[in-house]
Amino acid sequence: xxxxxxxxxxxxxxxxxxxxxxxxxxxxxxxxxxxxxxxxxxxxxxxxxxxxxxxxxxxxxxxxxxxxxxxxxxxxxxxxxxxxxxxxxxxxxxxxxxxxxxxxxxxxxxxxxxxxxxxxxxxxxxxxxxxxxxxxxxxxxxxxxxxxxxxxxxxxxxxxxxxxxxxxxxxxxxxxxxxxxxxxxxxxxxxxxxxxxxxxxxxxxxxxxxxxxxxxxxxxxxxxxxxxxxxxxxxxxxxxxxxxxxxxxxxxxxxxxxxxxxxxxxxxxxxxxxxxxxxxxxxxxxxxxxxxxxxxxxxx
Amino acid sequence: xxxxxxxxxxxxxxxxxxxxxxxxxxxxxxxxxxxxxxxxxxxxxxxxxxxxxxxxxxxxx
Numbered sequence: 001x002x003x004x005x006x007x008x009x010x011x012x013x014x015x016x017x018x019x020x021x022x023x024x025x026x027x028x029x030x031x032x033x034x035x036x037x038x039x040x041x042x043x044x045x046x047x048x049x050x051x052x053x054x055x056x057x058x059x060x061x062x063x064x065x066x067x068x069x070x071x072x073x074x075x076x077x078x079x080x081x082x083x084x085x086x087x088x089x090x091x092x093x094x095x096x097x098x099x100x101x102x103x104x105x106x107x108x109x110x111x112x113x114x115x116x117x118x119x120x121x122x123x124x125x126x127x128x129x130x131x132x133x134x135x136x137x138x139x140x141x142x143x144x145x146x147x148x149x150x151x152x153x154x155x156x157x158x159x160x161x162x163x164x165x166x167x168x169x170x171x172x173x174x175x176x177x178x179x180x181x182x183x184x185x186x187x188x189x190x191x192x193x194x195x196x197x198x199x200x201x202x203x204x205x206x207x208x209x210x211x212x213x214x215x216x217x218x219x220x221x222x223x224x225x226x227x228x229x230x231x232x233x234x235x236x237x238x239x240x241x242x243x244x245x246x247x248x249x250x251x252x253x254x255x256x257x258x259x260x261x262x263x264x265x266x267x268x269x270x271x272x273x274x275x276x277x278x279x280x281x282x283x284x285x286x287x288x289x290x291x292x293x294x295x296x297x298x299x300x
Numbered sequence: 301x302x303x304x305x306x307x308x309x310x311x312x313x314x315x316x317x318x319x320x321x322x323x324x325x326x327x328x329x330x331x332x333x334x335x336x337x338x339x340x341x342x343x344x345x346x347x348x349x350x351x352x353x354x355x356x357x358x359x360x361x
Contacts, residue, residue: 172350185350185357186338237345239361 004056007128007136008049014140015048015121016041018147022113040110043079047072047114051121055129072118080111095234096227096243101217105278109151116147156222157273159209160202160254164265167199167257177201179248179255189240196233198263200256200272208284210252215281219245222256222275229271231261308344309358311337317355330354 023031023040031037050072057065087103120143128136156162165177169190174181176199184190204210212218223243234241243258260268285291310318311325313333318324325340327333330353337348337356346358 182347183349185348186341187334188338189341189348237342239345240341240347 004059004129006133007125008052008056010128010133010136011052011055011121011125012045012048014124014136014143015051015117016045017140018120018144019044019048019113019117021144022116022147022151043076043114044117047076047117048121051118052125054122055125059129069118072114076111076114079114080107083107083110094224095232095236096224097220098224099217099220101215101278101280102221102224104217104280105221105276108279113147113151116150119143120147153279154277155273156202156213156275156277159277160204160213162269162272163201163203164269165199165201165255167194167197169194174257176246176255176257177253179246179253181244181246181255181257184240186240192233192241193259196263197257197259198265198268200258200268202254202256202272204252206286208282208286211283211285212277212281213254214247214252215278215283218278218281219254221278222272223258225275226256226258226260226268226271230258230264230268233259233261304361306360307357308346308360309340311340311348311356311358313354322357 020041023037023044031040050068054066054069057063057068084103084107087098087106088100091097091099091103120140123143124136124140127139168175169184172183172185172190174184174190174193179201184193202213204213223245227243232243234243241259243256245254245256247254256272258268307322309323309325311327311333312318313327313329315326325336327336333354333356337358340346340358341348344358344360346360349357349359351357
């Protein structure tokens, strides 16, 4: 035991606690219960220990020890790879796949959460050494709140209006409102679809969102989340019963066609609203200088 | 080049409408047409698309 032992223990414990609190398993069941969780809690503990060690190393003038953090960075890039590989493998056997963009989003957040853990244990250890245990606990709470804010991105309900529209057939063409979804030839399939299907229109709230929700990965994420939460009326070898999202080219609205097992309009709206906006789908055309120049020159 | 979509079969009641590459099934009436299309859809894991009242195709997506 030396003067830093308790500080390091504090940092490591707080860091791990932050990781546990960021590790939520909801209806999407990911990370998978128990084994998946154990992996991430252990990695979180490793991250926390690394973060906690950095400050005492600096105080003892062991500057080279800080290079250990680079090892951490490599380690957690591997976490991202691991997540990506597992999810890609599993995705082939999903009735409605997650899609690569969603998988990438999940993998990125797993990596970044480990860095939040390192930051937390780094800060709490530092505060412990400077101010003692009480301040350390206070800094832990602040870190936890910051981590919660940093890890929660926006969801679809923040950026689009969701409206229910019954499905209709025009000849063999399936439509949601005026958006063409696909051609279904057989009468019995059409009846099935009218009976079990539901249609929603997502209207973007501004120009940025038009491009964001047009992203194919974002659309697949919507379909995946709905079919996980509400079930899906399909099986392998029934490609006609595939939930689809098509876009209105005129105004960028999305026509969502789903085949849920639970046909509850309000629930479906809620689930669509809770779909995360994927980081890699977000585009901000309104922030481009060129665009703004044109807009302004129109005005003046 | 990878061909992602392909017409697996053509089902029709009007022989003169069709010719060419994919297997063609000629049916006597609308009922036959629907039945064969439904069967082929299930067998080939494709989708039966209607191009008109008398002409269906099965497409692998």
